[in-house]
Amino acid sequence: MPALSQRVAAIDPSPTLALDTEAKAMKAQGLDVVNLSIGEPDFPTPAHIGLAAQKAIEAGFTKYTATEGILPLREAISAKFRRDNDLDYPPEQIVVSCGGKHALYNAFQCLCQADDEVIIPVPYWVTYPAQAILAGARPVLVPTDPEREILTPEILEKALTPRTKALVINSPGNPSGRAYSVEDLARLAPLIKKSGLWVISDDIYESLIYDDRRFVNLAMVAPDLKDQIIIVHGVSKTYSMTGWRIGFLAGPLAVAKAAAKIQGQMTSNPNSVAQKAALAALSGPQEPVAQMRAAFAQRRQKVLQALSQIPQWSTPTPDGAFYVFPRISALYGSRLGGRVIQSSEDLAQVLLKEAQVATVPGTGFGAPDRLRLSYAASLEELEKGFGRIQAFLEGKSLSLGR
Numbered sequence: 001m002p003a004l005s006q007r008v009a010a011i012d013p014s015p016t017l018a019l020d021t022e023a024k025a026m027k028a029q030g031l032d033v034v035n036l037s038i039g040e041p042d043f044p045t046p047a048h049i050g051l052a053a054q055k056a057i058e059a060g061f062t063k064y065t066a067t068e069g070i071l072p073l074r075e076a077i078s079a080k081f082r083r084d085n086d087l088d089y090p091p092e093q094i095v096v097s098c099g100g101k102h103a104l105y106n107a108f109q110c111l112c113q114a115d116d117e118v119i120i121p122v123p124y125w126v127t128y129p130a131q132a133i134l135a136g137a138r139p140v141l142v143p144t145d146p147e148r149e150i151l152t153p154e155i156l157e158k159a160l161t162p163r164t165k166a167l168v169i170n171s172p173g174n175p176s177g178r179a180y181s182v183e184d185l186a187r188l189a190p191l192i193k194k195s196g197l198w199v200i201s202d203d204i205y206e207s208l209i210y211d212d213r214r215f216v217n218l219a220m221v222a223p224d225l226k227d228q229i230i231i232v233h234g235v236s237k238t239y240s241m242t243g244w245r246i247g248f249l250a251g252p253l254a255v256a257k258a259a260a261k262i263q264g265q266m267t268s269n270p271n272s273v274a275q276k277a278a279l280a281a282l283s284g285p286q287e288p289v290a291q292m293r294a295a296f297a298q299r300r301q302k303v304l305q306a307l308s309q310i311p312q313w314s315t316p317t318p319d320g321a322f323y324v325f326p327r328i329s330a331l332y333g334s335r336l337g338g339r340v341i342q343s344s345e346d347l348a349q350v351l352l353k354e355a356q357v358a359t360v361p362g363t364g365f366g367a368p369d370r371l372r373l374s375y376a377a378s379l380e381e382l383e384k385g386f387g388r389i390q391a392f393l394e395g396k397s398l399s400l401g402r
Protein backbone atom coordinates (compact mmCIF):
# COMPACT_ATOMS: atom_id res chain seq x y z
CA MET A 1 0.00 0.00 0.00
CA PRO A 2 1.34 3.51 -0.72
CA ALA A 3 2.25 5.56 2.38
CA LEU A 4 -0.20 7.70 4.34
CA SER A 5 0.67 11.26 5.34
CA GLN A 6 3.15 12.02 8.12
CA ARG A 7 0.50 14.33 9.53
CA VAL A 8 -1.85 11.48 10.36
CA ALA A 9 0.98 9.43 11.86
CA ALA A 10 1.85 12.36 14.15
CA ILE A 11 -1.42 12.27 16.09
CA ASP A 12 -2.94 9.66 18.38
CA PRO A 13 -6.54 8.48 18.36
CA SER A 14 -8.65 10.19 21.03
CA PRO A 15 -8.15 8.14 24.24
CA THR A 16 -11.52 9.24 25.59
CA LEU A 17 -13.31 7.88 22.53
CA ALA A 18 -11.18 4.69 22.67
CA LEU A 19 -12.22 3.92 26.28
CA ASP A 20 -15.85 4.73 25.51
CA THR A 21 -15.74 2.32 22.56
CA GLU A 22 -14.23 -0.43 24.74
CA ALA A 23 -16.87 0.12 27.44
CA LYS A 24 -19.66 0.04 24.87
CA ALA A 25 -18.29 -3.20 23.36
CA MET A 26 -18.31 -4.83 26.83
CA LYS A 27 -21.87 -3.59 27.39
CA ALA A 28 -22.87 -5.09 24.04
CA GLN A 29 -21.60 -8.46 25.36
CA GLY A 30 -24.11 -8.10 28.20
CA LEU A 31 -21.62 -6.96 30.87
CA ASP A 32 -22.83 -4.44 33.44
CA VAL A 33 -20.26 -1.71 32.79
CA VAL A 34 -20.44 1.67 34.53
CA ASN A 35 -19.17 4.12 31.94
CA LEU A 36 -17.43 7.10 33.56
CA SER A 37 -15.19 7.68 30.55
CA ILE A 38 -17.15 9.94 28.29
CA GLY A 39 -17.89 13.64 28.70
CA GLU A 40 -21.51 13.45 27.73
CA PRO A 41 -24.49 14.62 29.80
CA ASP A 42 -26.88 11.71 30.35
CA PHE A 43 -29.98 13.93 30.19
CA PRO A 44 -32.20 13.77 27.11
CA THR A 45 -32.08 16.84 24.91
CA PRO A 46 -34.92 19.09 26.19
CA ALA A 47 -38.18 18.29 24.39
CA HIS A 48 -38.75 21.72 22.81
CA ILE A 49 -35.40 21.41 21.02
CA GLY A 50 -36.29 18.07 19.47
CA LEU A 51 -39.66 19.47 18.47
CA ALA A 52 -37.99 22.35 16.60
CA ALA A 53 -35.98 19.77 14.66
CA GLN A 54 -39.13 17.79 13.81
CA LYS A 55 -40.80 20.95 12.57
CA ALA A 56 -37.74 21.74 10.45
CA ILE A 57 -37.95 18.33 8.79
CA GLU A 58 -41.71 18.67 8.23
CA ALA A 59 -41.14 22.08 6.67
CA GLY A 60 -38.53 20.58 4.33
CA PHE A 61 -35.66 22.51 5.90
CA THR A 62 -33.31 19.83 4.65
CA LYS A 63 -31.13 21.54 2.05
CA TYR A 64 -27.75 23.27 2.10
CA THR A 65 -27.75 26.45 4.17
CA ALA A 66 -25.31 29.35 4.29
CA THR A 67 -21.86 27.85 4.93
CA GLU A 68 -21.36 29.89 8.11
CA GLY A 69 -24.79 28.89 9.51
CA ILE A 70 -28.26 30.37 9.13
CA LEU A 71 -28.60 34.03 10.08
CA PRO A 72 -31.29 33.49 12.80
CA LEU A 73 -28.94 31.06 14.58
CA ARG A 74 -25.97 33.44 14.35
CA GLU A 75 -28.29 36.18 15.65
CA ALA A 76 -29.28 33.94 18.56
CA ILE A 77 -25.60 33.25 19.31
CA SER A 78 -24.91 36.98 19.13
CA ALA A 79 -27.77 37.55 21.60
CA LYS A 80 -26.37 34.82 23.86
CA PHE A 81 -23.01 36.64 24.01
CA ARG A 82 -24.81 39.86 24.94
CA ARG A 83 -27.11 38.17 27.47
CA ASP A 84 -24.59 35.95 29.24
CA ASN A 85 -21.25 37.67 28.69
CA ASP A 86 -22.00 41.31 27.90
CA LEU A 87 -19.95 40.83 24.73
CA ASP A 88 -20.77 42.29 21.35
CA TYR A 89 -20.23 39.77 18.54
CA PRO A 90 -22.46 40.63 15.57
CA PRO A 91 -23.60 37.67 13.41
CA GLU A 92 -20.89 38.40 10.77
CA GLN A 93 -18.28 37.58 13.40
CA ILE A 94 -19.77 34.17 14.18
CA VAL A 95 -19.35 30.88 12.28
CA VAL A 96 -21.46 27.83 13.13
CA SER A 97 -19.73 24.46 12.67
CA CYS A 98 -20.27 20.72 13.16
CA GLY A 99 -19.55 20.79 16.92
CA GLY A 100 -17.17 22.76 19.09
CA LYS A 101 -14.41 20.39 17.96
CA HIS A 102 -14.91 21.48 14.37
CA ALA A 103 -15.01 25.17 15.37
CA LEU A 104 -11.69 24.61 17.15
CA TYR A 105 -10.28 22.89 14.08
CA ASN A 106 -11.26 25.88 11.96
CA ALA A 107 -9.61 28.21 14.48
CA PHE A 108 -6.30 26.30 14.40
CA GLN A 109 -6.40 26.14 10.60
CA CYS A 110 -6.99 29.91 10.43
CA LEU A 111 -4.16 30.80 12.81
CA CYS A 112 -1.34 28.34 12.42
CA GLN A 113 1.27 27.31 9.92
CA ALA A 114 4.51 25.34 9.90
CA ASP A 115 6.85 26.11 12.80
CA ASP A 116 4.29 28.10 14.77
CA GLU A 117 4.05 27.23 18.44
CA VAL A 118 0.81 26.85 20.36
CA ILE A 119 0.97 27.10 24.14
CA ILE A 120 -1.27 24.54 25.81
CA PRO A 121 -1.46 24.52 29.62
CA VAL A 122 -1.26 21.06 31.24
CA PRO A 123 -3.52 19.21 31.89
CA TYR A 124 -5.26 19.78 28.59
CA TRP A 125 -8.12 18.39 26.59
CA VAL A 126 -6.63 15.69 24.35
CA THR A 127 -7.73 17.38 21.15
CA TYR A 128 -5.70 20.62 21.45
CA PRO A 129 -2.24 19.19 20.68
CA ALA A 130 -3.65 16.97 17.92
CA GLN A 131 -5.39 19.86 16.20
CA ALA A 132 -2.33 22.11 16.52
CA ILE A 133 -0.28 19.38 14.82
CA LEU A 134 -2.90 18.97 12.10
CA ALA A 135 -2.50 22.71 11.43
CA GLY A 136 1.28 22.22 11.05
CA ALA A 137 2.09 23.87 14.40
CA ARG A 138 4.04 22.57 17.39
CA PRO A 139 2.14 22.17 20.66
CA VAL A 140 4.12 23.58 23.59
CA LEU A 141 2.81 21.87 26.71
CA VAL A 142 3.40 24.07 29.73
CA PRO A 143 2.94 23.22 33.40
CA THR A 144 0.38 25.11 35.42
CA ASP A 145 0.36 26.38 38.97
CA PRO A 146 0.36 23.08 40.93
CA GLU A 147 -2.18 24.30 43.46
CA ARG A 148 -4.82 25.87 41.20
CA GLU A 149 -3.91 24.20 37.89
CA ILE A 150 -4.14 27.44 35.95
CA LEU A 151 -1.67 29.36 33.82
CA THR A 152 0.13 32.27 35.49
CA PRO A 153 1.96 35.15 33.77
CA GLU A 154 5.27 33.84 35.16
CA ILE A 155 4.74 30.45 33.48
CA LEU A 156 3.48 32.05 30.25
CA GLU A 157 6.48 34.38 30.08
CA LYS A 158 8.87 31.44 30.26
CA ALA A 159 7.03 29.59 27.48
CA LEU A 160 6.93 32.51 25.01
CA THR A 161 9.29 32.46 22.02
CA PRO A 162 9.33 34.48 18.78
CA ARG A 163 7.41 31.56 17.23
CA THR A 164 4.55 31.57 19.72
CA LYS A 165 1.35 32.04 17.75
CA ALA A 166 -1.45 31.11 20.08
CA LEU A 167 -2.43 30.12 23.58
CA VAL A 168 -5.37 27.92 24.55
CA ILE A 169 -7.41 28.78 27.64
CA ASN A 170 -10.11 26.31 28.61
CA SER A 171 -12.18 27.34 31.62
CA PRO A 172 -13.84 25.51 33.28
CA GLY A 173 -11.36 22.99 31.98
CA ASN A 174 -11.44 19.44 30.80
CA PRO A 175 -10.05 17.35 32.51
CA SER A 176 -9.25 19.39 35.65
CA GLY A 177 -12.59 21.20 36.08
CA ARG A 178 -10.59 24.23 37.22
CA ALA A 179 -11.88 27.71 36.30
CA TYR A 180 -10.05 31.02 35.92
CA SER A 181 -11.28 33.96 38.00
CA VAL A 182 -11.46 37.59 36.89
CA GLU A 183 -8.19 38.20 38.75
CA ASP A 184 -6.46 35.22 37.13
CA LEU A 185 -7.32 36.47 33.66
CA ALA A 186 -6.59 40.12 34.48
CA ARG A 187 -3.10 39.05 35.58
CA LEU A 188 -2.48 37.31 32.24
CA ALA A 189 -3.91 40.10 30.08
CA PRO A 190 -0.94 42.57 29.97
CA LEU A 191 1.51 39.88 28.84
CA ILE A 192 -0.94 38.56 26.25
CA LYS A 193 -1.37 42.09 24.93
CA LYS A 194 2.36 42.76 24.86
CA SER A 195 3.23 39.51 23.11
CA GLY A 196 0.47 39.91 20.50
CA LEU A 197 -0.44 36.23 20.50
CA TRP A 198 -3.81 34.74 19.68
CA VAL A 199 -5.90 33.28 22.46
CA ILE A 200 -8.33 30.47 21.76
CA SER A 201 -10.84 30.65 24.60
CA ASP A 202 -12.66 27.32 24.81
CA ASP A 203 -15.83 28.19 26.72
CA ILE A 204 -17.71 24.94 26.09
CA TYR A 205 -18.29 24.33 29.84
CA GLU A 206 -19.48 27.89 30.53
CA SER A 207 -22.85 26.81 31.95
CA LEU A 208 -21.35 24.17 34.24
CA ILE A 209 -19.76 26.10 37.08
CA TYR A 210 -20.57 25.50 40.74
CA ASP A 211 -20.74 26.99 44.19
CA ASP A 212 -20.52 30.75 44.10
CA ARG A 213 -18.17 30.91 41.12
CA ARG A 214 -19.11 32.97 38.08
CA PHE A 215 -17.99 32.19 34.56
CA VAL A 216 -15.63 34.70 32.93
CA ASN A 217 -13.51 34.59 29.82
CA LEU A 218 -10.62 36.77 28.71
CA ALA A 219 -12.73 38.92 26.35
CA MET A 220 -15.02 39.83 29.28
CA VAL A 221 -12.10 40.72 31.54
CA ALA A 222 -9.90 42.48 28.97
CA PRO A 223 -12.09 43.97 26.22
CA ASP A 224 -9.03 45.65 24.67
CA LEU A 225 -7.76 42.16 23.78
CA LYS A 226 -10.85 41.22 21.75
CA ASP A 227 -8.92 41.41 18.47
CA GLN A 228 -6.60 38.67 19.72
CA ILE A 229 -9.31 36.32 21.00
CA ILE A 230 -11.31 33.57 19.33
CA ILE A 231 -14.09 32.07 21.43
CA VAL A 232 -14.94 28.44 20.75
CA HIS A 233 -18.25 27.23 22.10
CA GLY A 234 -21.21 24.99 21.31
CA VAL A 235 -24.50 23.52 22.42
CA SER A 236 -23.26 19.99 23.28
CA LYS A 237 -22.66 20.36 27.00
CA THR A 238 -25.01 23.27 27.78
CA TYR A 239 -28.15 21.71 26.31
CA SER A 240 -27.22 18.02 26.32
CA MET A 241 -26.96 18.07 22.54
CA THR A 242 -23.73 16.14 21.95
CA GLY A 243 -25.08 14.16 19.02
CA TRP A 244 -26.52 17.12 17.15
CA ARG A 245 -23.02 18.39 16.36
CA ILE A 246 -23.43 22.14 16.53
CA GLY A 247 -20.62 24.39 17.76
CA PHE A 248 -19.49 27.87 16.89
CA LEU A 249 -16.67 30.35 17.01
CA ALA A 250 -16.74 34.10 17.50
CA GLY A 251 -13.85 36.41 16.85
CA PRO A 252 -12.58 39.28 14.72
CA LEU A 253 -14.31 39.63 11.33
CA ALA A 254 -11.20 38.46 9.45
CA VAL A 255 -11.15 35.25 11.49
CA ALA A 256 -14.85 34.57 10.89
CA LYS A 257 -14.35 35.10 7.13
CA ALA A 258 -11.31 32.84 7.11
CA ALA A 259 -13.11 30.13 9.10
CA ALA A 260 -16.08 30.28 6.71
CA LYS A 261 -13.70 29.97 3.75
CA ILE A 262 -12.08 26.85 5.25
CA GLN A 263 -15.45 25.38 6.19
CA GLY A 264 -16.77 26.09 2.69
CA GLN A 265 -14.07 23.80 1.29
CA MET A 266 -14.36 21.21 4.02
CA THR A 267 -17.87 20.43 5.26
CA SER A 268 -20.03 23.25 3.86
CA ASN A 269 -22.77 24.15 6.33
CA PRO A 270 -23.43 22.22 9.54
CA ASN A 271 -26.56 20.05 9.48
CA SER A 272 -29.60 22.19 8.61
CA VAL A 273 -32.03 20.47 10.99
CA ALA A 274 -29.56 20.57 13.88
CA GLN A 275 -29.13 24.31 13.28
CA LYS A 276 -32.87 24.78 13.85
CA ALA A 277 -32.59 22.70 17.02
CA ALA A 278 -29.67 24.84 18.23
CA LEU A 279 -31.68 27.96 17.47
CA ALA A 280 -34.50 26.67 19.70
CA ALA A 281 -31.96 25.81 22.41
CA LEU A 282 -30.31 29.22 22.46
CA SER A 283 -33.42 31.35 22.05
CA GLY A 284 -35.91 29.22 24.01
CA PRO A 285 -36.38 28.71 27.77
CA GLN A 286 -33.11 28.42 29.68
CA GLU A 287 -34.58 26.60 32.71
CA PRO A 288 -33.32 23.17 31.52
CA VAL A 289 -29.76 24.55 31.69
CA ALA A 290 -30.22 25.59 35.32
CA GLN A 291 -31.82 22.23 36.14
CA MET A 292 -28.94 20.29 34.60
CA ARG A 293 -26.40 22.48 36.37
CA ALA A 294 -28.14 21.80 39.71
CA ALA A 295 -28.09 18.04 39.03
CA PHE A 296 -24.38 18.13 38.15
CA ALA A 297 -23.64 20.17 41.28
CA GLN A 298 -25.33 17.48 43.38
CA ARG A 299 -23.44 14.71 41.61
CA ARG A 300 -20.17 16.56 42.12
CA GLN A 301 -20.80 16.64 45.88
CA LYS A 302 -21.60 12.92 45.94
CA VAL A 303 -18.54 12.07 43.89
CA LEU A 304 -16.23 14.19 46.05
CA GLN A 305 -17.69 12.49 49.11
CA ALA A 306 -17.07 9.05 47.56
CA LEU A 307 -13.52 10.04 46.60
CA SER A 308 -12.78 11.12 50.15
CA GLN A 309 -13.25 7.42 51.06
CA ILE A 310 -10.41 6.40 48.72
CA PRO A 311 -7.27 7.25 50.70
CA GLN A 312 -4.86 6.21 47.92
CA TRP A 313 -6.21 8.93 45.62
CA SER A 314 -6.05 12.68 46.13
CA THR A 315 -8.58 14.73 44.25
CA PRO A 316 -8.54 18.50 43.75
CA THR A 317 -12.04 20.00 43.93
CA PRO A 318 -13.20 20.95 40.44
CA ASP A 319 -14.85 24.37 39.98
CA GLY A 320 -16.88 23.32 36.96
CA ALA A 321 -17.42 20.92 34.02
CA PHE A 322 -18.26 17.32 34.98
CA TYR A 323 -14.97 15.60 35.65
CA VAL A 324 -12.84 14.68 38.64
CA PHE A 325 -9.15 14.17 38.05
CA PRO A 326 -7.59 12.40 41.04
CA ARG A 327 -3.87 11.86 41.48
CA ILE A 328 -3.52 8.10 41.57
CA SER A 329 0.23 7.48 41.34
CA ALA A 330 0.43 6.49 45.04
CA LEU A 331 -0.87 3.14 43.74
CA TYR A 332 1.99 2.61 41.32
CA GLY A 333 3.99 -0.47 42.17
CA SER A 334 1.12 -2.13 44.03
CA ARG A 335 -0.57 -5.31 42.85
CA LEU A 336 -4.22 -5.07 41.86
CA GLY A 337 -6.39 -7.59 40.04
CA GLY A 338 -3.39 -9.85 39.48
CA ARG A 339 -1.11 -7.22 37.92
CA VAL A 340 1.35 -4.65 39.12
CA ILE A 341 0.04 -1.15 38.41
CA GLN A 342 2.75 0.93 36.74
CA SER A 343 0.71 3.60 34.97
CA SER A 344 -2.67 5.26 34.69
CA GLU A 345 -3.30 3.05 31.63
CA ASP A 346 -2.76 -0.05 33.80
CA LEU A 347 -5.17 1.28 36.40
CA ALA A 348 -7.84 2.18 33.82
CA GLN A 349 -7.52 -1.31 32.27
CA VAL A 350 -7.73 -3.14 35.58
CA LEU A 351 -10.73 -1.04 36.68
CA LEU A 352 -12.46 -1.80 33.40
CA LYS A 353 -11.73 -5.53 33.42
CA GLU A 354 -12.04 -6.29 37.14
CA ALA A 355 -14.52 -3.67 38.42
CA GLN A 356 -16.28 -3.01 35.11
CA VAL A 357 -15.88 0.75 35.50
CA ALA A 358 -14.63 2.73 32.49
CA THR A 359 -12.35 5.70 33.22
CA VAL A 360 -9.71 7.49 31.14
CA PRO A 361 -5.96 7.41 31.87
CA GLY A 362 -4.45 10.84 32.55
CA THR A 363 -1.62 10.33 30.05
CA GLY A 364 -3.59 11.63 27.07
CA PHE A 365 -4.28 14.83 29.04
CA GLY A 366 -0.57 15.32 29.79
CA ALA A 367 -0.92 13.99 33.36
CA PRO A 368 0.34 10.39 33.58
CA ASP A 369 -0.15 10.35 37.36
CA ARG A 370 -3.90 10.89 37.11
CA LEU A 371 -7.17 9.33 36.04
CA ARG A 372 -10.22 11.13 34.66
CA LEU A 373 -13.69 10.14 35.79
CA SER A 374 -16.76 11.83 34.41
CA TYR A 375 -19.75 12.46 36.67
CA ALA A 376 -22.07 13.04 33.74
CA ALA A 377 -23.86 9.84 34.76
CA SER A 378 -26.90 9.27 36.97
CA LEU A 379 -26.53 9.26 40.77
CA GLU A 380 -27.28 5.51 40.78
CA GLU A 381 -24.55 4.81 38.23
CA LEU A 382 -22.11 7.03 40.10
CA GLU A 383 -22.87 5.29 43.38
CA LYS A 384 -22.42 1.89 41.75
CA GLY A 385 -19.22 2.92 39.93
CA PHE A 386 -17.49 4.56 42.90
CA GLY A 387 -18.69 1.80 45.23
CA ARG A 388 -17.05 -0.77 42.97
CA ILE A 389 -13.81 1.21 42.70
CA GLN A 390 -13.57 1.60 46.46
CA ALA A 391 -14.31 -2.08 47.11
CA PHE A 392 -11.86 -3.17 44.42
CA LEU A 393 -9.05 -0.99 45.78
CA GLU A 394 -9.76 -2.42 49.26
CA GLY A 395 -9.28 -5.90 47.80
CA LYS A 396 -12.90 -6.96 48.34
CA SER A 397 -14.46 -9.37 45.87
CA LEU A 398 -17.09 -7.79 43.67
CA SER A 399 -20.35 -9.21 42.48
CA LEU A 400 -20.68 -7.74 39.01
CA GLY A 401 -23.99 -8.03 37.25
CA ARG A 402 -24.25 -9.24 33.70
Ligand SMILES: Cc1ncc(COP(=O)(O)O)c(C=O)c1O
Pocket: 039, 098, 099, 100, 101, 102, 125, 170, 173, 174, 202, 204, 233, 234, 235, 236, 237, 242, 246, 247
Ligand atom coordinates in the same frame (compact mmCIF):
# COMPACT_ATOMS: atom_id res chain seq x y z
C1 LIG B 1 -12.80 21.12 26.41
C2 LIG B 1 -13.70 20.73 25.28
N1 LIG B 1 -13.82 21.57 24.25
C3 LIG B 1 -14.61 21.29 23.21
C4 LIG B 1 -15.32 20.10 23.16
C5 LIG B 1 -16.14 19.86 21.93
O1 LIG B 1 -17.42 19.45 22.09
P1 LIG B 1 -18.37 19.30 20.85
O2 LIG B 1 -17.53 19.01 19.64
O3 LIG B 1 -19.30 18.19 21.19
O4 LIG B 1 -19.08 20.61 20.70
C6 LIG B 1 -15.21 19.18 24.22
C7 LIG B 1 -15.90 17.88 24.18
O5 LIG B 1 -15.65 16.97 24.92
C8 LIG B 1 -14.38 19.51 25.31
O6 LIG B 1 -14.25 18.69 26.37
